Amino acid sequence: MVEVALGTALAAIGAGIAIGFAGLGSGIGQGIAAAGSVGAVAEDEDMFARGIIFTALPETQAIYGFLIAILLMVFTIMVPGKELSATLGLVAIGAGAAIGFAGLGSGMGQGIAASSSVGSVVEDPDMFARGIIFTALPETQAIYGFLIAILLMVFGGLLGG
Amino acid sequence: MVEDISTIITSLGLPSTEAFIALVIVVLAIIGLIALISVIRPVLSMYPYTYPNARVRARKGRLFTDKQYTEILESQSIEEVKNYLRGLPEYAKYIDEYPLEKALDTQLAETYDLIARIAPDNIKDPFDFLLKKWDIRNIKSIIIAKEAGLSLEETLNLVVPFGELSDKLNTLVDADSIDEILNNLEGTDYAPILEDAIPTYRETGILLPIEASLDKYLLENLLRTAATPEDDNTAYLHEYVGNLVDITNIKIILRAKADGLKFEDIEPYIISDGYQIREWKLKDLMESEDVSGVVNGLEGTDYAPLLSESLTDYHQTGSIASFEKALDYHVNDTANRISMKNQFGIGPMIGYLNKKEKEIKNLKIIVRGKREKDLSASVLKEMLV
Numbered sequence: 001m002v003e004v005a006l007g008t009a010l011a012a013i014g015a016g017i018a019i020g021f022a023g024l025g026s027g028i029g030q031g032i033a034a035a036g037s038v039g040a041v042a043e044d045e046d047m048f049a050r051g052i053i054f055t056a057l058p059e060t061q062a063i064y065g066f067l068i069a070i071l072l073m074v075f076t077i078m079v080p081g082k083e084l085s086a087t088l089g090l091v092a093i094g095a096g097a098a099i100g101f102a103g104l105g106s107g108m109g110q111g112i113a114a115s116s117s118v119g120s121v122v123e124d125p126d127m128f129a130r131g132i133i134f135t136a137l138p139e140t141q142a143i144y145g146f147l148i149a150i151l152l153m154v155f156g157g158l159l160g161g
Numbered sequence: 162m163v164e165d166i167s168t169i170i171t172s173l174g175l176p177s178t179e180a181f182i183a184l185v186i187v188v189l190a191i192i193g194l195i196a197l198i199s200v201i202r203p204v205l206s207m208y209p210y211t212y213p214n215a216r217v218r219a220r221k222g223r224l225f226t227d228k229q230y231t232e233i234l235e236s237q238s239i240e241e242v243k244n245y246l247r248g249l250p251e252y253a254k255y256i257d258e259y260p261l262e263k264a265l266d267t268q269l270a271e272t273y274d275l276i277a278r279i280a281p282d283n284i285k286d287p288f289d290f291l292l293k294k295w296d297i298r299n300i301k302s303i304i305i306a307k308e309a310g311l312s313l314e315e316t317l318n319l320v321v322p323f324g325e326l327s328d329k330l331n332t333l334v335d336a337d338s339i340d341e342i343l344n345n346l347e348g349t350d351y352a353p354i355l356e357d358a359i360p361t362y363r364e365t366g367i368l369l370p371i372e373a374s375l376d377k378y379l380l381e382n383l384l385r386t387a388a389t390p391e392d393d394n395t396a397y398l399h400e401y402v403g404n405l406v407d408i409t410n411i412k413i414i415l416r417a418k419a420d421g422l423k424f425e426d427i428e429p430y431i432i433s434d435g436y437q438i439r440e441w442k443l444k445d446l447m448e449s450e451d452v453s454g455v456v457n458g459l460e461g462t463d464y465a466p467l468l469s470e471s472l473t474d475y476h477q478t479g480s481i482a483s484f485e486k487a488l489d490y491h492v493n494d495t496a497n498r499i500s501m502k503n504q505f506g507i508g509p510m511i512g513y514l515n516k517k518e519k520e521i522k523n524l525k526i527i528v529r530g531k532r533e534k535d536l537s538a539s540v541l542k543e544m545l546v
Contacts (some may be wrong), residue, residue, distance in 0.1 A: 032211050039215030039279075042215075103198075115207075120218070121217035122218055123221055123222030
């Protein structure tokens, strides 16, 4: 059996939290937006392109989570012979949790806003630009989470350390 | 600091720092899971409504605007009205297939059918039941047509090809008498209702008992299917259906009291329960001396302030039209309020159905006004609801 240092195991949990929760939020959000878009396209075929745009927006949270998870793995788990301390492992969990939970809330919120915007646009096409603005707003929470995750990794000694 | 942590770990009886970290992670995971479930549950409850609401909102965007009403009101003839409607995809497919009023009713029935098909499971039953509205409408039309001696073709022009009985419509229209209609309805919910109402019809010669008992069956059972609110959506549906039932009862009682009818005359036509007006209150209202007594008896319900405002108008004109208008506005307001308050649930569906009913009512007013009395656009505009 391969021996894994405690810190490395914790970093693996951090990577899992980062993509797991961000992906969950993104998936739920995108599902809600997609269901709304399918309804809109069923009534108006011209809504396809706009529906795709609104449905794609909640994808970003999963991308942020994926990036953080990759960074955590590249700088910890995938470095041959590197044994991470427990403290650094906890920093990795912090970074993963920052983007994971921020992405979860942001993704779900963005999905609801996107679905509602699709409904508004299919009712009144002039609502497209305003719908995009409202739908983009819940993105900020994911960006905060992403920034904090990066800062934790940089100043916690995981990146470039 | 490290020593302090080590002391805490030892005092907790944990063998090592690793065990402590594992315990912290497990505790955080449990707290996280509880938080996650409480956040996700309300979001997931919106999920089944996103598809139907998008479809409904697309159709809401195609409802008649004020500009379109002005344009159709300016039509010089029925043919122009038809041409105008041919330009609207929702009406176009029925305009050339059916006479104008049947085309409008068919479009409305199609809307009800669509909502029943796409409604999420927890609110499906009431919307499915609502489709019986078209069965009842068709049965009433066929019976009236038979009584009036209308031809087969004329009768067919009155029925709408929607509802559970849509396959049986031709057989029902072919029937030579009310008894034959009753035989053809054997095995459906409508047969026992008609069996009970037909003797009164034969005694009095008026069709009102038959029509009233069918309407009563629809609303009574509709209220029953919506009567067990499980969440916000079903509670709003119950409120809306309950308002419809209450208002139907109030209108019957007001009409009866304006005509000086007594409790025993009104009782057979009343839906036995309601939303804000329960059974005991209905009895009180039916026993009221006059219209003012009914309005006073409604004190404590949402309907009292609306009706009190119209009481002066009633005393001046002797007509209950202003009461009926106020009550109809109340139904529209209720639908609008639910639509705004519950945007991610049943709200858009209720709001749209109410607005669609209003649109069809207005189009029928325009069609009848143009065809039967050649009324001017300004007069017709005043008549729109």
